[in-house]
Amino acid sequence: MTMDDIPVQVLMGVFQEIDIMNRLRLARVSSCWKDVMSSPSLKKALHMDFSEMGCLNKYPSAASTVHSTGSRDESSMLGLLDQFGRCFIGHRIQSTPPHGSTRDVRYSFTGLMRFVTPRTRVLYISFAPYQFPVPEVDPVGRRYRIAIANWKFWAQKFTRVVTNGLAYAPGDSVTHLALGNFWIEGRPDLWINFKYASLRANELARDRTLGLTRVALKGCRFLLEARFWANDLVAGTLEQGKTDLVPLHGCVFQSLPNSYPDYIHVTDEVVELYIQDPPKTEKTMLRIFDKYSADLTxxxxxxxxxxxxxxxxxxxxxxxxxxxxxxxxxxxxxxxxxxxxxxxxxxxxxxxxxxxxxxxxxxxxxxxxxxxxxxxxxxxxxxxxxxxxxxx
Amino acid sequence: MSTAASSSTSETIAEPGLKIKVSTKEGEVFELDEKVAKMSQVIRGILEDLGEQNGGDDSVLPLTQVETRIFRKILVWLKYHAGHDKEEAPKAEEDEIIARFCEEIPEWDQKFLNVDQAVILEIMLAADYLDIKKLRGLCCKTVANILKTKTVEQIREMYGIENDFTPEEEEEIRKQTAWCEDEPPRQGSNH
Structure with a gap:
């Protein structure tokens, strides 16, 4: 039994499990593999793994991709993901020794984003778990705090970029989004962003609705400080751009006891958010927060x-x-x-x-x-x- | 297959009920509990076509594409999962993909599939033939995980795949994918 004996539809099942980077790399194995890798149906579900985002040259340039994805009009997700990439990359370059210029990274990132097409229904974006400079058992350490601060900035940008961007993507394109090892600004933030994005999309085009119905979060961290703000207060009232966040309406975001970690890390389950069923989503999030939160003294x-x-x-x-x-x-x-x-x-x-x-x-x-x-x-x-x- | 994977199956067989007989490519006959047998959508379909009242007689369902040694392995997997998996409502394809993306291969299944790679391919092919989606998906993911760690040349050698590109074609593809090859890419190759 060799790979040549495997029917194409089974081979596609294997390739479906492989992230885009590796799909491109393995297209060089044989002409059969190249053809299968180029199959439009394989673009239905895409896994983008940014674990090695720091290594710029690991990513394709906008012009160097093997597979054509059609016209720009077909891939309006690009803009969204490009923005996301800029935020993400911006953070990485600030917090790690840079491997190149921001411009280079953006260019590479855009190249990878070209693989998202109107055929894409499922998008899984992941990267390796962030390695803290100090053990997590010492969450109040200064370096840990700096790392957290960097990630806070990025995580918030990320949710806005992704959710707003999805609103402007073709309405029937991505319906399922999975995020691996991301940092989320609390359940309400994510939810409100999706809802806001949906409303905006509907305002702009009555016949277009947000296609996204489900978000799955794997190995994500949820910021404790911002958990409840959008639930009870008006979203978007949190002032940004200052050294500390300014609380409005009596809600504060930086005053949990120092002995508590800033984030809840949900390690061993996949959290599913049902965009069209907020009560179910809320119930899920409360359950996992209760399960994974630090005990109160x-x-x-x-x-x-x-x-x-x-x-x-x-x-x-x-x-x-x-x-x-x-x-x-x-x-x-x-x-x-x-x-x-x-x-x-x-x-x-x-x-x-x-x-x-x-x-x-x-x-x-x-x-x-x-x-x-x-x-x-x-x-x-x-x-x-x-x-x-x-x-x- | 690991000892751990096979030893725990004896206690997990579904409750005795209707027995289904199937025969492998070599003609060997196996008797399966109905619940176990119906994890294969192909067998389920045949049974439904025949009418379930015929399931208890001496009729044998021929599985002509599955060798006995592979079917024995698949039977171990079926029995284990028949005893351990919860009943789940059918999922939409997108939901299944999301689940596969997000969920790691369970420890028991990792041990089960910790076999020669040719055997994994045979199990995967048999699972496809028998339409056992979960097993097929696990095999696909396992093979994919292996592929991700190998170079192009290693994969060709490992699976006996002929490089059928002309030198010119290969050079062209190599240029296009230089950024994602295993060796350190040239400076500025992404421009």
């Missing part, structure tokens, strides 16, 4: 128990109180589902899910008792600390 529980009753007495926090109790009903239906009035002072915090506790911890006022909040003469909320004053 007694000190944290005690802090919340002491802090919230104090906040409840402040009249300007009435809206927050309503939101918090509403969130308790939603996240803990077994405990609070039927209760019309919930007194936060009587909640048994230890009984709650980790995700519920994290939700409360993500509020500035809950976790930063040293901050005082006032309403100034212009009606703005003012945060005061000993060292700093900010007006929102």
């Amino acid at each position: 007694d000190e944290v529980i005690e802090h919340i128990r002491d802090r919230l009753p104090d906040l409840m007495n402040r009249p300007y926090l009435q809206l927050e109180n309503e939101m918090w109790t509403s969130k308790l009903r939603r996240m803990e239906p077994e405990l609070f589902g039927g209760q019309s009035d919930i007194d936060l002072r009587t909640v048994e915090w230890k009984l709650l899910k980790k995700t519920t506790i994290h939700f409360f911890l993500s509020f500035w006022r809950v976790f930063r008792p040293d901050y005082q909040v006032f309403v100034n003469e212009f009606g703005s909320l003012v945060f005061h600390t000993v060292a700093q004053e900010r007006v929102f």
